[in-house]
Amino acid sequence: MAKKLKAWQGWLIYGGSLVVVFVLGIIVSSLIERRSEVASIFNNRQTKMSGIVTQNEKFKVDFPNEYESWKATEDTTFKSEFNGNAQHDDLASHPAEVIFWAGYAFSRDYASPRGHYHALEDMRNTLRTGTPFTRDQNIQPGTCWTCKSPDVPRYMKEHGIANFYKAKWSDLGAEIVNPIGCSDCHDPATMNLRISRPALIEAFKRQGRDITKASQQEMRTLVCAQCHVEYYFKGDGKYLTFPWDKGLTVENIEAYYDSLNYSDFVNPISRTPILKAQHPGYETTRMGIHAQRGVSCADCHMPYKSEGGIKYSDHQIMSPLAHIDRTCQTCHRQDAEVLRQNVYDRQRKCEEIRDKLETELCKAHLEAQFAWNHGATQQEMQPVLKLIRQSQWRWDFGVASHGAAFHAPQEIMRILGNGLERALQARLAIAKIVAKHGFTGDIPLPDVSTKEKAQKYIGLDMNKLRAEKQRFINTIIPKWLQEAKAKGRLTREM
Amino acid sequence: MAKKLKAWQGWLIYGGSLVVVFVLGIIVSSLIERRSEVASIFNNRQTKMSGIVTQNEKFKVDFPNEYESWKATEDTTFKSEFNGNAQHDDLASHPAEVIFWAGYAFSRDYASPRGHYHALEDMRNTLRTGTPFTRDQNIQPGTCWTCKSPDVPRYMKEHGIANFYKAKWSDLGAEIVNPIGCSDCHDPATMNLRISRPALIEAFKRQGRDITKASQQEMRTLVCAQCHVEYYFKGDGKYLTFPWDKGLTVENIEAYYDSLNYSDFVNPISRTPILKAQHPGYETTRMGIHAQRGVSCADCHMPYKSEGGIKYSDHQIMSPLAHIDRTCQTCHRQDAEVLRQNVYDRQRKCEEIRDKLETELCKAHLEAQFAWNHGATQQEMQPVLKLIRQSQWRWDFGVASHGAAFHAPQEIMRILGNGLERALQARLAIAKIVAKHGFTGDIPLPDVSTKEKAQKYIGLDMNKLRAEKQRFINTIIPKWLQEAKAKGRLTREM
Numbered sequence: 002m003a004k005k006l007k008a009w010q011g012w013l014i015y016g017g018s019l020v021v022v023f024v025l026g027i028i029v030s031s032l033i034e035r036r037s038e039v040a041s042i043f044n045n046r047q048t049k050m051s052g053i054v055t056q057n058e059k060f061k062v063d064f065p066n067e068y069e070s071w072k073a074t075e076d077t078t079f080k081s082e083f084n085g086n087a088q089h090d091d092l093a094s095h096p097a098e099v100i101f102w103a104g105y106a107f108s109r110d111y112a113s114p115r116g117h118y119h120a121l122e123d124m125r126n127t128l129r130t131g132t133p134f135t136r137d138q139n140i141q142p143g144t145c146w147t148c149k150s151p152d153v154p155r156y157m158k159e160h161g162i163a164n165f166y167k168a169k170w171s172d173l174g175a176e177i178v179n180p181i182g183c184s185d186c187h188d189p190a191t192m193n194l195r196i197s198r199p200a201l202i203e204a205f206k207r208q209g210r211d212i213t214k215a216s217q218q219e220m221r222t223l224v225c226a227q228c229h230v231e232y233y234f235k236g237d238g239k240y241l242t243f244p245w246d247k248g249l250t251v252e253n254i255e256a257y258y259d260s261l262n263y264s265d266f267v268n269p270i271s272r273t274p275i276l277k278a279q280h281p282g283y284e285t286t287r288m289g290i291h292a293q294r295g296v297s298c299a300d301c302h303m304p305y306k307s308e309g310g311i312k313y314s315d316h317q318i319m320s321p322l323a324h325i326d327r328t329c330q331t332c333h334r335q336d337a338e339v340l341r342q343n344v345y346d347r348q349r350k351c352e353e354i355r356d357k358l359e360t361e362l363c364k365a366h367l368e369a370q371f372a373w374n375h376g377a378t379q380q381e382m383q384p385v386l387k388l389i390r391q392s393q394w395r396w397d398f399g400v401a402s403h404g405a406a407f408h409a410p411q412e413i414m415r416i417l418g419n420g421l422e423r424a425l426q427a428r429l430a431i432a433k434i435v436a437k438h439g440f441t442g443d444i445p446l447p448d449v450s451t452k453e454k455a456q457k458y459i460g461l462d463m464n465k466l467r468a469e470k471q472r473f474i475n476t477i478i479p480k481w482l483q484e485a486k487a488k489g490r491l492t493r494e495m
Numbered sequence: 496m497a498k499k500l501k502a503w504q505g506w507l508i509y510g511g512s513l514v515v516v517f518v519l520g521i522i523v524s525s526l527i528e529r530r531s532e533v534a535s536i537f538n539n540r541q542t543k544m545s546g547i548v549t550q551n552e553k554f555k556v557d558f559p560n561e562y563e564s565w566k567a568t569e570d571t572t573f574k575s576e577f578n579g580n581a582q583h584d585d586l587a588s589h590p591a592e593v594i595f596w597a598g599y600a601f602s603r604d605y606a607s608p609r610g611h612y613h614a615l616e617d618m619r620n621t622l623r624t625g626t627p628f629t630r631d632q633n634i635q636p637g638t639c640w641t642c643k644s645p646d647v648p649r650y651m652k653e654h655g656i657a658n659f660y661k662a663k664w665s666d667l668g669a670e671i672v673n674p675i676g677c678s679d680c681h682d683p684a685t686m687n688l689r690i691s692r693p694a695l696i697e698a699f700k701r702q703g704r705d706i707t708k709a710s711q712q713e714m715r716t717l718v719c720a721q722c723h724v725e726y727y728f729k730g731d732g733k734y735l736t737f738p739w740d741k742g743l744t745v746e747n748i749e750a751y752y753d754s755l756n757y758s759d760f761v762n763p764i765s766r767t768p769i770l771k772a773q774h775p776g777y778e779t780t781r782m783g784i785h786a787q788r789g790v791s792c793a794d795c796h797m798p799y800k801s802e803g804g805i806k807y808s809d810h811q812i813m814s815p816l817a818h819i820d821r822t823c824q825t826c827h828r829q830d831a832e833v834l835r836q837n838v839y840d841r842q843r844k845c846e847e848i849r850d851k852l853e854t855e856l857c858k859a860h861l862e863a864q865f866a867w868n869h870g871a872t873q874q875e876m877q878p879v880l881k882l883i884r885q886s887q888w889r890w891d892f893g894v895a896s897h898g899a900a901f902h903a904p905q906e907i908m909r910i911l912g913n914g915l916e917r918a919l920q921a922r923l924a925i926a927k928i929v930a931k932h933g934f935t936g937d938i939p940l941p942d943v944s945t946k947e948k949a950q951k952y953i954g955l956d957m958n959k960l961r962a963e964k965q966r967f968i969n970t971i972i973p974k975w976l977q978e979a980k981a982k983g984r985l986t987r988e989m
Contacts, residue, residue, distance in 0.1 A: 007501035414908035425919035
């Protein structure tokens with residue numbers, strides 16, 4: 002019987018083999034096609050490039066997927082759950098910030114960030130950059146532009162790094178005209194990831210590390226760390242510097258600033274020399290489990306997308322919660338709604354301590370003012386001012402990087418818990434000082450419960466500031482853009 | 496050519512099939528053998544059992560793996576990194592606890608827990624149970640024994656639940672003699688997991704839930720939740736009750752106690768009605784990601800072991816860090832040392848806020864005492880006492896469950912942060928009160944920086960207490976054990 006079956010068995014094996022080999026052929030062909038499509042892009046670029054290419058539009062033909070998704074950062078609907086595509090007014094929802102930043106431009110205007118596409122527009126329009134109709138009316142240095150455009154590395158190359166930083170803000174209005182884009186993170190010749198800003202390279206060097214040795218996966222975080230970090234403007238030359246020489250924790254960076262006796266401004270209410278935290282996103286993320294497990298910024302904020310034969314990174318950088326299927330669920334098998342609630346839970350717990358800290362720190366500033374007004378001496382107030390400085394530094398460090406409550410929930414709780422403690426210690430010390438000067442009981446405080454009341458209390462004439470800004474936007478900014486176009490720096494229609 | 500190969504091809508298929516079927520046979524046989532070994536245990540038990548079997552030794556022959564690993568809880572070396580197998584003296588490392596628990600037995604003696612095997616021995620020996628040479632010298636009710644022995648459900652069945660709780664502690668000395676073991680969690684007839692304690696069943700019932708509907712995986716947590724929870728002794732009958740009716744968060748349980756105007760004792764230093772948290776391990780674990788992802792207590796604390804043909808749960812319950820290969824690494828692919836450091840990191844951050852809270856709360860108690868001594872009125876002190884009560888409740892809830900800093904790191908930070916805030920608010924309020932009564936400046940505090948100094952400060956004569964306890968251990972306890980043996984309750988040699 003075995004012999005009888007042999008003939009059709011042989012043919013079955015033969016036929017089966019043909020089918021398998023055919024399918025294999027199709028798969029291999031598909032793989033080759035995919036590779037060749039990728040290779041063809043790099044071998045047959047329409048626009049050959051080298052150096053720094055500032056105009057993002059030039060990348061559109063060769064890299065349509067990346068370009069279009071970058072351009073989609075124009076839409077930041079997801080971020081602004083408050084009122085559509087507009088920015089959320091943080092001072093309105095947290096009026097205590099007006100008190101914290103009295104004497105500093107942030108007390109005028111502080112709103113949620115929008116996408117990279119809007120970087121320049123939002124910077125020109127904010128009240129924080131003032132209205133320098135003439136050069137000596139500048140309230141900000143050139144350094145402020147550093148993170149906003151690929152024109153920055155171009156200008157630095159043409160004029161020198163230090164000259165960029167020490168310019169006045171308005172000096173560069175017609176120079177820095179293309180918003181954050183391709184050349185900020187890529188070498189246009191090869192499209193390899195590249196660090197374009199000196200501050201990160203210099204910070205690594207001072208730590209004895211060579212950033213050119215970073216792996217591709219590390220670069221997928223480090224290109225973001227060029228800007229999403231804590232920094233300060235060093236010396237009269239306003240040289241952009243990362244305060245990382247003693248380490249990257251909130252205490253390390255405070256120790257660095259303290260050792261230089263550095264402060265960003267003096268709060269005129271409490272007379273405290275204040276450290277303004279920028280957005281230490283890179284530093285705080287490192288304290289959390291995702292970064293510790295090797296997850297890069299791009300893994301969650303620029304997830305891969307497949308379209309046609311091409312897999313590419315989504316350049317519409319935004320909250321990973323906007324498309325959990327391509328972000329969290331790459332690793333986590335839970336339901337999207339469960340994962341979303343896990344994030345919100347972490348944020349809510351941080352916000353709980355943040356709110357308490359904000360309340361106490363606001364009182365500390367105002368009670369310190371009361372103490373000064375009731376005869377407190379410099380010597381008595383010294384420990385109080387130190388506590389307020391420490392408290393506000395912790396509050397700002399923990400809050401300023403919006404993602405931190407999720408990136409490193411427990412570390413942010415630790416930081417905010419310490420800030421809360423310092424604020425209350427300050428209030429306790431003030432209570433003892435005013436008691437010595439004859440005042441007992443609760444210190445009477447002004448009503449600063451809304452943004453408007455708080456801004457009025459610190460002496461800001463907001464109507465005047467806004468009117469001036471509008472006049473600046475209507476008259477000066479069009480001139481900048483006109484000049485940029487005339488000189489061929491700007492090809493995009495604004 | 497295809498025709499020529501047919502003969503040996505046929506034989507190849509035939510031979511190959513034989514080999515595959517043979518190997519399959521071996522695998523199936525091995526599976527059946529394994530199953531039959533398991534089945535044989537349950538079908539051929541040497542000791543047929545039913546009801547509650549209090550003597551753990553009786554399970555030794557039929558369940559040697561479970562029994563031997565349970566018996567290994569005699570060794571708690573891993574827990575006691577401080578001094579070998581002895582208990583760690585928590586009051587010595589945190590003298591502030593003596594102040595917190597002034598007027599309560601915990602101020603005499605509070606040490607780290609040892610394994611289940613030592614449950615009764617440690618309870619008899621602690622200074623907290625006192626020295627009831629006579630019945631009216633009891634300082635604890637029968638309820639204290641509830642979690643310590645399978646003799647408890649036996650006694651409850653024989654004499655009624657309420658009669659067990661309302662007994663004096665010493666009434667049950669010769670009754671409760673076998674340490675936590677098999678019948679506490681298992682039905683001896685089937686070895687199915689079973690809830691043996693009424694408080695958990697009753698708490699579920701009051702919430703409208705039926706605990707008999709729990710899945711096997713839920714039971715692997717709920718048998719632990721019979722004891723590793725927050726509870727209190729309700730009313731004169733000292734009826735053991737879980738305060739879960741308003742929910743399981745620290746605020747929910749506080750609201751429950753507040754609604755009953757309940758407190759465990761009044762601290763005589765600050766005159767605060769205090770809530771003593773027990774060990775809300777179940778409640779806090781639920782707030783963390785492991786429980787939220789469906790991980791049970793047993794998954795980490797009783798990991799599976801394979802020996803011979805049998806897979807069984809390790810009953811040497813201890814820290815999962817003692818054998819990371821069988822616990823964390825079941826799910827997490829990181830290096831054991833990395834995982835260990837991840838746990839320690841979380842604990843360190845919690846300890847940082849814990850230490851600050853402890854310092855401030857200790858000062859709050861002592862400063863409140865100063866305020867009372869300097870003419871503060873009941874009305875003035877009322878808000879202060881409320882803050883101290885809230886602060887100490889949060890401190891205790893966050894700290895008393897040793898694993899909580901890992902089980903739910905961010906929730907514990909939230910709880911401790913809130914406790915820290917309340918302690919400082921209390922101190923601020925006190926500063927204002929004493930100022931009104933003419934005292935300004937820092938309140939002078941006694942030196943309570945060691946356990947000895949603190950115990951002396953609260954008026955404890957520790958030498959006398961220890962000597963009395965030793966006399967009690969030498970004279971009364973041997974009588975209890977003798978009686979238990981005579982009545983056949985205790986078969987194990989002590």
